[in-house]
Every structure is written in structure tokens, then in C-alpha cells.
């Protein structure tokens with residue numbers, strides 16, 4: 001199988017980037033897109049050219065590190081799929097595959113396809129945890145959690161923090177990510193003691209990071225590989241109002 005990769009190359013956020021085309025042969029449809037990029041990089045090394053920088057960790061759809069635009073869509077053409085799960089069988093022999101980094105002011109390009117998503121880390125630092133005294137872990141069933149509550153918390157907890165929601169949103173809003181992280185913890189009894197502080201501080205940090213406002217277009221839910229619902233954003237807004245009134 002042979003494809004043409006059209007890949008965004010950029011040395012850092014201070015210089016302009018641009019697309020470069022690479023003809024890559026010797027591929028097969030069972031290779032993942034990232035394996036095809038590995039193959040391209042091996043050829044670039046042999047030609048003494050700079051390799052394409054791209055990010056990944058698990059390559060199993062778990063860690064959220066691998067996000068890029070593939071042919072104009074976050075994580076490529078399929079719903080509920082991360083870039084690392086995308087295989088060449090989704091393309092035809094001879095296709096041109098365009099790959100770009102996430103586009104958002106709050107995610108500056110580090111190099112080529114890698115962007116700096118540390119803004120997400122700073123939001124998490126404001127409340128994406130539960131304060132607990134250290135010591136022996138409590139017995140898992142010490143605090144009973146109803147199935148409906150557990151299901152809602154786990155649905156929010158499915159967010160892998162890849163950034164597709166931000167990159168896809170026309171406003172570059174991080175509302176879906178922030179809402180998922182807040183609702184995951186605020187839904188559970190263990191998260192209740194800090195619920196008002198958590199939502200206030202995390203929303204404030206989100207705004208300070210330069211993300212845009214949510215205008216409920218729903219694009220984030222469509223492109224989220226975990227299918228996180230925009231209902232989480234409405235829930236976050238209600239929690240925020242409650243925190244301001246009663247927190």
C-alpha cells in the first residue's frame with residue numbers, strides 16, 4: 001500500500017509552520033496510522049532528514065496523548081476512536097492523508113504535531129482530586145454508592161484528556177474537559193466536601209488559560225473519542241451557580 005502524507009511541520013510556536021508532502025510505500029492496511037508514521041520516520045532517518053515529531057504513549061486508546069487532525073477531523077474519520085486506533089484500512093491505496101496538530105491558542109505547538117496541553121494539567125491542579133489523609137486505604141465498600149450515581153461518575157471519568165474537544169470547538173472551549181473532571185468527582189460522595197471549591201477554582205483556571213467560551217454547538221461531543229456528553233457542561237454550569245450562591 002502507498003499513501004501520500006501531507007504533514008504539518010513546525011519547529012516551535014515562535015516560527016511559522018507549513019505542510020510538507022511525503023510519498024510512503026511499503027505499507028499495509030493492517031498498520032495503524034502511527035505505525036505508518038514510524039515507517040515514514042525510519043525513511044527520514046535513512047535520508048538524514050528531520051523526523052516528524054508526534055505524541056503517543058499507550059497506543060491503545062487509553063492515555064489521550066496521540067490526538068491530531070486527520071483529514072480535517074479530530075482523531076480521524078471514525079466516531080469514538082483515538083488516532084492510535086486508526087488503521088490504514090480506513091483509507092484507499094494512493095490516498096492523501098493530511099495530518100495537523102490541534103489548533104487552539106491555549107495549546108501552542110511544541111513541534112510538528114505535538115502541542116503543549118499543560119493548560120489541562122493546571123485545571124486539574126485546581127481541584128481534580130479528593131483531599132484525603134494519607135494512611136491505609138479505606139475499605140472499598142465503606143461508603144456505598146448507588147449504581148445510577150456510580151454510572152454517571154464513571155461516564156464523566158471516561159474523559160482521557162486528549163484535547164479533541166478544544167481543538168474541534170470553534171471557540172476553543174475547554175468546557176467539556178473541565179465539566180467531565182468536575183462532575184466525575186462532584187457526583188461521588190467522596191467528592192462532596194470540596195464540591196463548591198472544586199467547581200469554582202477549576203472553572204476560574206479554565207478561563208485564565210485563554211480557552212474560549214462554550215456556545216453549545218455540540219461539536220465537542222461529536223468528536224470526543226469517549227463520547228462524553230455535552231450534558232456534562234450544563235451540569236457544570238448548574239454546579240457553578242450553586243457554588244456561587246451557597247458555597
Ligand code: FES
Pocket residue numbers: 055056057058059060061062063064065066067082083084085
Ligand atoms: S496513544 Fe494513548 S490514546 Fe492514543
